[in-house]
Amino acid sequence: xxxxxxxxxxxxxxxxxxxxxxxxxxxxxxxxxxxxxxxxxxxxxxxxxxxxxxxxxxxxxxxxxxxxxxxxxxxxxxxxxxxxxxxxxxxxxxxxxxxxxxxxxxxxxxxxxxxxxxxxxxxxxxxxxxxxxxxxxxxxxxxxxxxxxxxxxxxxxxxxxxxxxxxxxxxxxxxxxxxxxxxxxxxxxxxxxxxxxxxxxxxxxxxxxxxxxxxxxxxxxxxxxxxxxxxxxxxxxxxxxxxxxxxxxxxxxxxxxxxxxxxxxxxxxxxxxxxxxxxxxxxxxxxxxxxxxxxxxxxxxxxxxxxxxxxxxxxxxxxxxxxxxxxxxxxxxxx
Amino acid sequence: xxxxxxxxxxxxxxxxxxxxxxxxxxxxxxxxxxxxxxxxxxxxxxxxxxxxxxxxxxxxxxxxxxxxxxxxxxxxxxxxxxxxxxxxxxxxxxxxxxxxxxxxxxxxxxxxxxxxxxxxxxxxxxxxxxxxxxxxxxxxxxxxxxxxxxxxxxxxxxxxxxxxxxxxxxxxxx
Numbered sequence: 272x273x274x275x276x277x278x279x280x281x282x283x284x285x286x287x288x289x290x291x292x293x294x295x296x297x298x299x300x301x302x303x304x305x306x307x308x309x310x311x312x313x314x315x316x317x318x319x320x321x322x323x324x325x326x327x328x329x330x331x332x333x334x335x336x337x338x339x340x341x342x343x344x345x346x347x348x349x350x351x352x353x354x355x356x357x358x359x360x361x362x363x364x365x366x367x368x369x370x371x372x373x374x375x376x377x378x379x380x381x382x383x384x385x386x387x388x389x390x391x392x393x394x395x396x397x398x399x400x401x402x403x404x405x406x407x408x409x410x411x412x413x414x415x416x417x418x419x420x421x422x423x424x425x426x427x428x429x430x431x432x433x434x435x436x437x438x439x440x441x442x443x444x445x446x447x448x449x450x451x452x453x454x455x456x457x458x459x460x461x462x463x464x465x466x467x468x469x470x471x472x473x474x475x476x477x478x479x480x481x482x483x484x485x486x487x488x489x490x491x492x493x494x495x496x497x498x499x500x501x502x503x504x505x506x507x508x509x510x511x512x513x514x515x516x517x518x519x520x521x522x523x524x525x526x527x528x529x530x531x532x533x534x535x536x537x538x539x540x541x542x543x544x545x546x547x548x549x550x551x552x553x554x555x556x557x558x559x560x561x562x563x564x565x566x567x568x569x570x571x572x573x574x575x576x577x578x579x580x581x582x583x584x585x586x587x588x589x590x591x592x593x594x595x596x597x598x599x600x601x602x603x604x605x606x
Numbered sequence: 607x608x609x610x611x612x613x614x615x616x617x618x619x620x621x622x623x624x625x626x627x628x629x630x631x632x633x634x635x636x637x638x639x640x641x642x643x644x645x646x647x648x649x650x651x652x653x654x655x656x657x658x659x660x661x662x663x664x665x666x667x668x669x670x671x672x673x674x675x676x677x678x679x680x681x682x683x684x685x686x687x688x689x690x691x692x693x694x695x696x697x698x699x700x701x702x703x704x705x706x707x708x709x710x711x712x713x714x715x716x717x718x719x720x721x722x723x724x725x726x727x728x729x730x731x732x733x734x735x736x737x738x739x740x741x742x743x744x745x746x747x748x749x750x751x752x753x754x755x756x757x758x759x760x761x762x763x764x765x766x767x768x769x770x771x772x773x774x775x776x777x778x779x780x
Contacts, residue, residue: 285664285697292668292690299672299683300733307682314676318622325626 391579396572422460422468422573455562456480456527456540457571470571471502473540474561478502480527482510482540484557487522497528498557500540506565507544510557515548517555525559538574613648617670620644621677636749641677642722643754645670645689646715647761649696650703663700667693674726684729692722708762715758720751 299307458478462469471478479502483495498513513519521544526537544560624640631637648670649663671689675682696703696718706714727743738746 285694289664289690289694292664293687296668296671296683296686296688296690299675299686300681300729302682310682311676311679314673318618318625318677321618321622322625325622329626329630 387579387581389579389582391581396570422463422575456538457563460573468573472565473500473502473563474504474506474508474565475502476504478508480540482525483528483537484510484513484517484519484523484525484543485537486518486520487524487542498555500525500559506560507558508541508561510543510559511554513555513557515553515555519543519546519555519557521546525557613666616648617641617644617673621673625677631753633753634749636746636753638754638757639674639719639723639750640754641670641674642689642719643715643758643761645693645722646696646718646758647765649693650700650711650765663697664690664693667696680726680730681733681735684726684733687729688722688725691725692718695721708759708766711762711766712755712759715762716751716755719754720747723747723750 456473458470458472458475459480460468461471473480478500480500481497482500483497485495496513496517496519498510500508500510503509510525523543525540525543527540528537539562541559541561541563543557545558547556547558548554549556620640624637627640628637645667648666667689668686671685671687672682674680674685674689678685703711703714724744724747727747
């Protein structure tokens with residue numbers, strides 16, 4: 272390797288060559304720093320590309336090593352996660368087994384304590400039909416819907432109107448707040464046909480319903496006064512059978528009786544417009560300004576009650592379970 | 607000429623490697639002196655020169671010493687003197703050193719590197735350069751010598767294996 276170099280150097284004795292190099296070194300050491308600065312600068316310029324390449328190579332190697340470490344860490348994490356999945360799967364199986372063991376007990380508890388209600392109540396939107404017929408039959412309204420939609424006689428009919436109030440989120444009105452402007456009682460279904468039903472307005476003669484009168488300041492139902500609302504054919508309906516001892520004032524609300532079970536809250540008929548009592552009479556004559564307009568809206572809501580199919584479905588297994596199979600067993604065997 | 611070019615390129619690469627790897631290979635603020643190891647290899651990885659002829663190991667070591675001075679920022683010329691002196695000793699001990707197996711060569715590298723570093727330290731001290739406390743500097747010299755010696759084992763193995771493989775190749779061709 273060094274034969275060329277050896278041949279290129281002037282042949283000198285060993286001692287002379289050593290002395291020459293040492294002398295060169297001492298001479299360089301004796302030079303002032305300012306003199307050798309250009310040499311240092313030139314060396315720095317020569318080495319700079321190599322240093323940059325080396326630093327890039329080092330960064331590449333370090334990033335590659337980092338990737339390998341991350342890959343190894345990911346593999347370890349994957350193994351840990353796989354182990355966790357196995358544990359959770361086993362735990363899931365245990366819980367499923369526990370649930371399957373406890374299901375009969377839960378069903379039994381549900382059958383006794385958490386049965387769905389037997390009667391479900393919903394509102395059926397029903398457009399008003401037969402404007403011309405209504406004008407002929409002044410007392411009744413015809414709506415679309417009859418037995419085919421599970422309507423029955425005496426079903427309560429509500430005026431299905433919507434009202435826009437001047438207030439929203441800026442007035443801290445939230446969804447679920449009760450709006451007392453709607454759900455006014457319009458009348459009752461008096462006849463049910465195959466496809467249509469006839470609704471009698473609350474102000475028409477022949478209309479009767481048990482109502483309660485609650486004070487306008489929102490007193491509880493414990494202070495409510497009950498009576499019978501009758502249609503008179505006049506704009507004002509009449510409430511009778513209210514004891515004169517009961518406190519009734521103009522402006523009190525007339526609502527349905529909340530114990531009917533069809534609605535969680537009483538439905539509004541209207542407000543007391545006039546309170547009269549003949550001298551010595553034991554009862555009030557109360558005149559009610561109905562909240563629903565005498566002219567029917569384009570659509571009514573029918574409050575209908577039906578047998579809850581969920582209750583029927585829930586009760587069937589228990590009935591089967593409680594069914595005494597021995598009762599239908601072979602009579603000879605029973606004997 | 608090819609060998610000369612290879613020597614210069616090797617010196618350049620070793621100087622860059624010493625600078626680039628100094629941060630990666632730090633042990634107690636000491637890193638191996640690759641240039642010193644390169645000087646030793648350049649002195650020993652060649653056939654012995656005939657007696658009375660110029661020993662190029664001294665010249666090559668002086669050049670590596672110059673690069674060492676430029677690379678380390680020390681006083682220029684100190685490394686030239688230190689590397690030349692050790693190379694002169696090596697030239698005298700060359701035949702014995704070449705007969706050593708790689709492990710013993712590795713062990714012999716430590717005192718040689720320690721001698722180079724001590725001479726550089728002494729030269730800088732004489733030249734008035736600021737050097738750390740003597741005990742700390744000597745401790746650093748010991749660590750550098752041990753570290754350089756440790757990493758030289760595979761290199762000495764390769765250096766011993768190359769001529770041997772050449773001899774085997776010649777024998778097979780013969």
